[in-house]
Amino acid sequence: xxxxxxxxxxxxxxxxxxxxxxxxxxxxxxxxxxxxxxxxxxxxxxxxxxxxxxxxxxxxxxxxxxxxxxxxxxxxxxxxxxxxxxxxxxxxxxxxxxxxxxxxxxxxxxxxxxxxxxxxxxxxxxxxxxxxxxxxxxxxxxxxxxxxxxxxxxxxxxxxxxxxxxxxxxxxxxxxxxxxxxxxxxxxxxxxxxxxxxx
Amino acid sequence: xxxxxxxxxxxxxxxxxxxxxxxxxxxxxxxxxxxxxxxxxxxxxxxxxxxxxxxxxxxxxxxxxxxxxxxxxxxxxxxxxxxxxxxxxxxxxxxxxxxxxxxxxxxxxxxxxxxxxxxxxxxxxxxxxxxxxxxxxxxxxxxxxxxxxxxxxxxxxxxxxxxxxxxxxxxxxxxxxxxxxxxxxxxxxxxxxxxxxxx
DNA sequence: ACCTGAACACCGTTCAAGT
DNA sequence: ACCTGAACACCGTTCAAGT
Numbered sequence: 157x158x159x160x161x162x163x164x165x166x167x168x169x170x171x172x173x174x175x176x177x178x179x180x181x182x183x184x185x186x187x188x189x190x191x192x193x194x195x196x197x198x199x200x201x202x203x204x205x206x207x208x209x210x211x212x213x214x215x216x217x218x219x220x221x222x223x224x225x226x227x228x229x230x231x232x233x234x235x236x237x238x239x240x241x242x243x244x245x246x247x248x249x250x251x252x253x254x255x256x257x258x259x260x261x262x263x264x265x266x267x268x269x270x271x272x273x274x275x276x277x278x279x280x281x282x283x284x285x286x287x288x289x290x291x292x293x294x295x296x297x298x299x300x301x302x303x304x305x306x307x308x309x310x311x312x313x314x315x316x317x318x319x320x321x322x323x324x325x326x327x328x329x330x331x332x333x334x335x336x337x338x339x340x341x342x343x344x345x346x347x348x349x350x351x352x353x354x355x
Numbered sequence: 356x357x358x359x360x361x362x363x364x365x366x367x368x369x370x371x372x373x374x375x376x377x378x379x380x381x382x383x384x385x386x387x388x389x390x391x392x393x394x395x396x397x398x399x400x401x402x403x404x405x406x407x408x409x410x411x412x413x414x415x416x417x418x419x420x421x422x423x424x425x426x427x428x429x430x431x432x433x434x435x436x437x438x439x440x441x442x443x444x445x446x447x448x449x450x451x452x453x454x455x456x457x458x459x460x461x462x463x464x465x466x467x468x469x470x471x472x473x474x475x476x477x478x479x480x481x482x483x484x485x486x487x488x489x490x491x492x493x494x495x496x497x498x499x500x501x502x503x504x505x506x507x508x509x510x511x512x513x514x515x516x517x518x519x520x521x522x523x524x525x526x527x528x529x530x531x532x533x534x535x536x537x538x539x540x541x542x543x544x545x546x547x548x549x550x551x552x553x554x
Numbered sequence: 555a556c557c558t559g560a561a562c563a564c565c566g567t568t569c570a571a572g573t
Numbered sequence: 574a575c576c577t578g579a580a581c582a583c584c585g586t587t588c589a590a591g592t
Contacts (some may be wrong), residue, residue: 188565189565191565200578204567262466267457267460269381310531314516318517321517322513327479339510343543388586389583398557398559400559400587403586403587408586
């Protein structure tokens with residue numbers, strides 16, 4: 157199989173894999189379509205056959221990021237541990253992902269000028285649905301209203317997202333972030349499970 | 356005063372103001388030194404006299420962002436309202452800033468590859484110190500330990516940061532973000548003020 | 555001290571042409 | 574259907590030269 161044949165039909169996948177690596181190594185600004193083409197051994201115009209422009213490639217990276225995070229969160233929920241243990245583990249998994257792939261996380265939660273493409277929105281939606289599944293693990297008995305579950309989910313989401321951002325921006329260390337997640341999850345769980353729930 | 360004389364001595368300020376506007380209009384990627392020079396009526400090499408490179412200008416924008424946010428938060432704390440009202444108001448002010456200047460906020464909390472410059476770190480530190488002042492408004496009587504205050508501050512910080520990110524990324528609406536801030540601040544305040552504090 | 559303008563290397567994007 | 578390669582416009586950065 158020659159190098160030419162290797163890229164017959166899977167250049168798209170090669171470009172995405174190399175782009176993910178490049179994202180980790182030099183950040184979003186360092187991603188160049190021409191450099192990507194060079195590394196894949198094709199001409200600089202070749203990527204155009206798979207991505208209409210640079211932003212389309214970045215959008216696809218974001219979509220894949222959401223899918224990978226979804227998988228990671230679902231794995232963290234698989235075990236049959238007590239609810240609060242699962243709750244903690246999912247939160248730590250989320251922050252771990254966000255810190256390890258900080259540049260990717262920025263793409264996933266970028267404040268775009270225009271509306272985000274539907275395929276990213278859908279991937280993000282699937283990720284957020286894992287939070288619903290998580291909450292149902294501990295509250296599927298009808299104690300919490302749908303509204304309460306939704307608010308609980310948002311509290312959970314913003315805590316992890318904020319911790320991830322402050323850790324990636326080096327405002328706090330990973331250890332402080334982990335301790336913070338423990339504090340926050342304990343607080344949220346207490347609010348959700350105590351007799352006179354305020355949530 | 357001719358256009359030539361106008362830029363004598365304040366090109367730096369003009370560039371920064373135009374860059375801030377450009378940031379809001381077209382985002383970070385849309386900021387071009389050459390376009391900035393064009394708008395300021397100087398040659399494309401002129402910005403070099405004030406910013407060593409493009410990143411240095413973006414760093415300065417981030418620093419100014421922290422300073423402006425610090426001012427806004429301090430203004431929100433000025434009034435002599437009950438503590439919980441002040442707490443809420445500061446939180447809403449933070450998220451309001453973050454949503455209005457979402458692109459700037461990304462610059463301020465960017466996950467850089469290298470270590471952030473000291474002048475940004477210092478500006479960020481001053482901003483976070485307003486949280487200490489805020490907490491001392493309600494807990495300067497020695498009830499909370501220094502460690503508890505620190506953890507309270509982090510809980511507060513990540514809640515706002517996460518809400519800001521999810522709102523800017525259009526995962527939730529501004530109204531949902533505001534309701535979320537109310538939920539979270541109530542939860543945090545309760546944890547900080549109840550007799551058997553868990554914080 | 556600050557600004558000009560040519561020069562250089564590198565981009566993203568387009569598109570007719572090849573296979 | 575996918576890739577090539579020339580062409581175009583636009584960058585960031587450098588630097589000798591001006592004032």
